[in-house]
Amino acid sequence: MKLSIKxxxxxxxxxxxxxxxxxxxxxxxxxxxxxxxTSDGLYLLSTDNEIAIKTFISKNEIENIEEKGEIVxxxxxxxxxxxxxPNEIIYIEELIDSKVKxxxxxxxxxxxxxxxxxxxxxxxxxxxxxxVVKQKVFKNVLQQTIFATSNQESRxxxxxxxxxxxxxxxxxxxxxxxxxxxxMIELESKIDENINIIIPTKNLNEIMKLFSDDDExxxxxxxxxxxxxxxxxxxxxxxxxxxxxxxTKALIPTDxxxxxxxxxxxxxxxxxxxxxxxxxxxxxxxxxxxxxxxLIISSNIPEIGNVEEKISCEKENKEEIKIAFSSKYMLEAxxxxxxxxxxxxxxxxxxPIILKNPESDDLIQLILPIRTx
Amino acid sequence: MKLSIKxxxxxxxxxxxxxxxxxxxxxxxxxxxxxxxTSDGLYLLSTDNEIAIKTFISKNEIENIEEKGEIVxxxxxxxxxxxxxPNEIIYIEELIDSKVKxxxxxxxxxxxxxxxxxxxxxxxxxxxxxxVVKQKVFKNVLQQTIFATSNQESRxxxxxxxxxxxxxxxxxxxxxxxxxxxxMIELESKIDENINIIIPTKNLNEIMKLFSDDDExxxxxxxxxxxxxxxxxxxxxxxxxxxxxxxTKALIPTDxxxxxxxxxxxxxxxxxxxxxxxxxxxxxxxxxxxxxxxLIISSNIPEIGNVEEKISCEKENKEEIKIAFSSKYMLEAxxxxxxxxxxxxxxxxxxPIILKNPESDDLIQLILPIRTx
Numbered sequence: 070m071k072l073s074i075k076x077x078x079x080x081x082x083x084x085x086x087x088x089x090x091x092x093x094x095x096x097x098x099x100x101x102x103x104x105x106x107t108s109d110g111l112y113l114l115s116t117d118n119e120i121a122i123k124t125f126i127s128k129n130e131i132e133n134i135e136e137k138g139e140i141v142x143x144x145x146x147x148x149x150x151x152x153x154x155p156n157e158i159i160y161i162e163e164l165i166d167s168k169v170k171x172x173x174x175x176x177x178x179x180x181x182x183x184x185x186x187x188x189x190x191x192x193x194x195x196x197x198x199x200x201v202v203k204q205k206v207f208k209n210v211l212q213q214t215i216f217a218t219s220n221q222e223s224r225x226x227x228x229x230x231x232x233x234x235x236x237x238x239x240x241x242x243x244x245x246x247x248x249x250x251x252x253m254i255e256l257e258s259k260i261d262e263n264i265n266i267i268i269p270t271k272n273l274n275e276i277m278k279l280f281s282d283d284d285e286x287x288x289x290x291x292x293x294x295x296x297x298x299x300x301x302x303x304x305x306x307x308x309x310x311x312x313x314x315x316x317t318k319a320l321i322p323t324d325x326x327x328x329x330x331x332x333x334x335x336x337x338x339x340x341x342x343x344x345x346x347x348x349x350x351x352x353x354x355x356x357x358x359x360x361x362x363x364l365i366i367s368s369n370i371p372e373i374g375n376v377e378e379k380i381s382c383e384k385e386n387k388e389e390i391k392i393a394f395s396s397k398y399m400l401e402a403x404x405x406x407x408x409x410x411x412x413x414x415x416x417x418x419x420x421p422i423i424l425k426n427p428e429s430d431d432l433i434q435l436i437l438p439i440r441t442x
Numbered sequence: 443m444k445l446s447i448k449x450x451x452x453x454x455x456x457x458x459x460x461x462x463x464x465x466x467x468x469x470x471x472x473x474x475x476x477x478x479x480t481s482d483g484l485y486l487l488s489t490d491n492e493i494a495i496k497t498f499i500s501k502n503e504i505e506n507i508e509e510k511g512e513i514v515x516x517x518x519x520x521x522x523x524x525x526x527x528p529n530e531i532i533y534i535e536e537l538i539d540s541k542v543k544x545x546x547x548x549x550x551x552x553x554x555x556x557x558x559x560x561x562x563x564x565x566x567x568x569x570x571x572x573x574v575v576k577q578k579v580f581k582n583v584l585q586q587t588i589f590a591t592s593n594q595e596s597r598x599x600x601x602x603x604x605x606x607x608x609x610x611x612x613x614x615x616x617x618x619x620x621x622x623x624x625x626m627i628e629l630e631s632k633i634d635e636n637i638n639i640i641i642p643t644k645n646l647n648e649i650m651k652l653f654s655d656d657d658e659x660x661x662x663x664x665x666x667x668x669x670x671x672x673x674x675x676x677x678x679x680x681x682x683x684x685x686x687x688x689x690t691k692a693l694i695p696t697d698x699x700x701x702x703x704x705x706x707x708x709x710x711x712x713x714x715x716x717x718x719x720x721x722x723x724x725x726x727x728x729x730x731x732x733x734x735x736x737l738i739i740s741s742n743i744p745e746i747g748n749v750e751e752k753i754s755c756e757k758e759n760k761e762e763i764k765i766a767f768s769s770k771y772m773l774e775a776x777x778x779x780x781x782x783x784x785x786x787x788x789x790x791x792x793x794p795i796i797l798k799n800p801e802s803d804d805l806i807q808l809i810l811p812i813r814t815x
Contacts, residue, residue: 146718146746153715168747176715180747342526342549345519373519374541374553 070138089115089122121306196290213405219245229267231314272307328385339378344396402434443511462488462495496677514556569663586778592618602640645680698787701758712751717769775807
């Protein structure tokens with residue numbers, strides 16, 4: 070393998086694949102990046118067996134492809150070296166004895182390589198009929214839901230995001246059994262078969278780092294044990310979580326005793342301040358009470374003090390509410406809502422609290438109350 | 443105590459005193475901030491007994507001083523509460539039973555207070571004849587020297603910065619016995635007696651956070667066991683380290699076998715890249731060799747690979763050099779030099795390396811070589 074390439078182009082793509090390397094992996098080959106130089110261009114590939122990231126630099130972006138070939142190099146070293154080289158043309162040349170030389174006019178690195186045949190063989194094939202969504206839309210889905218997934222390995226299915234696709238409707242559900250986030254999006258064209266998968270949250274956090282802010286499409290290629298995302302020059306593979314996701318439909322009520330409309334920023338700031346006098350050992354409990362057109366939010370830590378916040382609200386019915394919940398969960402749910410005003414909906418002090426945009430049913434946040442009264 | 447004050451004014455000053463609180467202190471009163479309201483204005487004070495920070499808000503900046511008095515409140519809570527309150531007028535009112543009420547139009551906090559008589563009595567008196575330096579100059583001294591102090595408690599005197607003041611000359615020395623940084627500044631007026639003190643590095647790191655970029659003066663009030671810095675509205679006290687600082691004058695050579703001039707940024711970048719193939723277990727050793735008008739920098743980690751960097755230089759004599767040193771120490775020393783070109787001076791492979799600005803002797807960086815050849 071022998072090529073020359075501009076530093077800024079190579080580092081842009083190394084920036085993608087380096088995210089597939091954990092550095093903590095005990096198997097050295099999984100801390101490596103595979104360079105695959107063909108007559109079409111250069112493929113870079115990394116994997117820890119849980120995820121795989123592949124990117125492609127077309128021959129038009131490469132100065133010179135002198136000799137095709139494959140090398141496998143320590144990801145952390147090659148990344149830091151390229152990053153610190155000056156912004157000029159970099160020469161990469163495979164030597165005998167599993168070594169590679171990386172050089173510019175004044176710098177010359179010789180690195181030991183790994184055997185390309187030891188690098189995991191990855192099946193990154195495409196599906197005949199991928200699902201297509203806008204990158205922006207999918208990023209939004211993730212930001213609005215995955216915070217509600219569980220980090221307890223005791224129930225693995227809850228550590229991922231459930232995608233349930235039927236016809237044109239995609240239901241994305243995340244829950245840790247104390248709260249639930251559900252977002253619905255509509256596809257442009259309908260799919261033939263029902264899809265019901267669970268994608269690990271930690272892998273979704275990685276793919277989010279690769280998204281740009283543009284309006285490009287993502288292709289979702291879904292298989293029985295993996296999902297492959299294709300966008301821009303990138304192919305991202307994630308394993309799926311085995312198991313059956315709980316049916317959450319029955320959890321979300323449709324009728325409510327009480328509906329209250331508040332300004333989102335006022336409500337957020339009041340909860341945020343009241344949360345200062347809550348403690349994790351007490352589940353960050355705060356109390357909410359309505360009195361006519363006023364919401365009263367209060368909390369206390371006995372040895373420190375107490376707080377009371379008042380904000381005005383608009384009630385749709387006369388019923389007063391009195392409920393307690395985790396301020397942490399409430400703040401996270403509120404962050405996901407992108408609207409001026411929100412609707413808080415209640416069915417009494419021991420029933421789930423629902424939050425949503427009054428104008429839309431696309432995103433629903435559910436929080437279980439804490440019994441204190 | 444009862445007053446009202448704009449949020450942005452109070453938070454600016456809380457930002458200063460909060461830095462005097464470690465949060466890890468096991469004595470609760472040392473995690474507190476003392477509010478002292480007099481007819482002149484409001485004093486805020488924090489201390490962990492090692493340092494103390496005091497700031498003053500003049501009555502002109504306070505909306506209303508209704509009742510003078512003193513309260514002592516948990517620093518972390520009062521800071522977070524004021525920070526999260528909206529940008530309006532905040533009312534603070536001492537209640538009976540050691541409580542304080544902090545409120546705005548919609549928020550109301552009641553906090554438990556500590557007994558002001560339990561707060562450490564601090565003697566922050568002024569010296570008759572303080573030493574005066576520009577804030578910028580003093581900040582520069584710290585940035586150029588304290589990185590070279592030791593973090594090994596086995597020799598306490600080396601964990602601080604030595605200030606030796608004689609007549610008009612201030613010599614600031616930092617060393618961990620493997621390298622040394624020395625900066626000299628001149629005072630505008632001379633002092634009567636010789637001063638030789640050691641200020642703990644960790645306290646200097648705290649005071650640096652309080653410096654602004656303006657050209658204001660700092661007063662240094664030096665006593666036998668403490669130093670008090672006064673600048674802007676702030677009084678900062680630091681304990682001194684007991685003990686005799688080693689005499690380092692004899693360590694810095696005045697004659698050299700070899701002097702080499704290089705462009706600082708070229709030299710820094712080359713060392714920075716070569717440092718990628720060094721390891722802490724091997725003292726981050728890199729090698730430097732001169733060959734006519736070329737400097738060759740090299741290093742290796744056997745299992746990973748090796749690197750060679752070349753940069754052009756200007757030699758003042760024919761003697762070639764061949765020496766090894768810690769790349770970490772070299773990079774830190776280079777960062778302190780603010781010039782286009784630097785002078786590297788040598789007396790053979792086992793004698794100290796000296797770095798300085800060719801145009802000035804104010805700042806000297808010394809690094810001991812590592813024997814490898």
